[in-house]
Amino acid sequence: MSIVYKRPEVFTDEYMKYCGGCGHGIINKLIGEIIEEENLVEKTVLIWPIGCSVYADKYFKADSVCALHGRAPAMGTGIKRACPEDLVIVYQGDGDMVSEGMAEIMHAGIRGEKFTVIFVNNSIYGMTGGQMAPTTLMDQVTTTTPYGRAEVNTGNPVNMAEIIGNLPECYYSERVTVNSPANIRKTKAAIKKAFKYQMEGKGLSFVEILSPCPTGWKVKPVQAIKWIDDVVTKQFPLGVFKDRGQEEK
């Protein structure tokens, strides 16, 4: 009998601290699988954000740093410039990137930093207990929008994959989700492509992943999965917004 499914060997024995139904664990695992399959573990530097994945350095037997809130793209710039042969993975959540670190991600994109950004968008602040993020949907109830997010006071959700994809120095930008086995496979393909482009020395590769947060959304995991299909993807459509690798073919 052949093994068709297993825990990545790059994982440590540490228990993941993510909530039930959360997408981070799936996304962490996809990263682990890909760097193992592509024989990139030795070259990998993972840059973790402040947010629910703050302890993820403990899950990987690969070089890791945990950056300051929002600053992962700036720290990633220093690391990638110093170690251009490495696979530098900047992992950020939506509060970390789109609120605290908007300047850092935008300018990393403007400069075309040659690393990969894995952007986990769950439309809410998870770790701090369910507050509004710039990616929170209209009318969505959070602890800081108890009557639902309203345009008048907070504006509209921010679509990062489109914004980053519009930057000339961005090489690849795609939005995917992890709410079904088929979508998880597509997410894996997107991350794999992003890593491939990075190892070829291309510009910024950006993968936005819509991720369920049942705890923050205060719904059951199954409802969270459905909510991504029914509501979240209406604001944040899945798809490729930039793929210069395809354009150049």
Place this chain on the structure above:
Amino acid sequence: MADKVFMQGNEAFAEAAIRSGCKYFFGYPITPSSEIPEYYAKKAPTEGLTFIQAETEVSAFNMVAGVAATGKRGMTATAGPGFSLGCEAMSYMSAASLPAVIVDCMRPGPADGEILGSQGDYNQLTKGGGHGDYNTIVLAPYSVQEYADFAPLAFDLAEKYRNPVVVASDGTIAKMMENVELPERVEPKGRADWAVDGINGRGHHNDITTCGDGPEQWERFNLALQAKYAEIRENEQRWEEVETADADIIVVAFGTMARVCLDAVKLARKDGMKVGMIRPITIWPFPEKAFANYIGKGKKFFVAELNAGQMVNDVKIAVNDNASVEFYGRLGGMIPSPVEIYNKLCELYK
């Protein structure tokens, strides 16, 4: 043979940093520090340097943190308003034990303030500035020569203690030109065993994190940092003494103010007044050891600064509140003449 040149302070520092193997510079333009990024930008193609004009000082400091995390030499240069933005990363780099070098060309605050020489960042630089219990080594040059000498020293100390080191110049030292002997070139060291630069055959993975794992762990972490600071306090206090042995009045001044005071001390000695000077070279750790010999001997201390008296408390602690400590300072970018200081010494000598 070392090169002797007539050079501006900031440019001499930048050249010395390049010769010290610092190949990465990230910075945001701000007066009076901008000649350092400009020098790196100009030399980047021929010296194989990486220069990035960052979008903010917040980013510049975090880019430096990134390079430092890989074990390579990187730095930024700024002035007070930019250093305030960088304090978040100063706290981070201290906790993460990252050997970065930061130049603060001090200018008069608070807020936007002015752009000439000042020493108003003393408290911010020596007492932390960012959040939490941390310290950084702070070197305060008083000449272009010392400014240049501090480039290799700052990197060596940063790597020895795996701690950020600040070189605190000011608008005067940064902008003036003097003769300077530039340091020899240093070859970059090999990989650091603690660095995060990909496993790449190291045999194990490295993590750098500043996130605590419960109060017991985080207290142990903090105590280890404090032990390192105690070691630095013991080993790295640097100062210069001028005619202190028989002095009745000891002037305490650093950086630009020490240059002014040195002339004032000479004027006073010419008049037969027994005046000497202690010049702190490290302002953190503060050179308390310099004061030990003079406690309880009836000597008066006269602290002169280009601020409202930020170093005075450190001097009072150093003399154990066992001597009179007077203060004179100028603010806003005003620099006193040696005669102005001399007149103050005359009043005090009566």
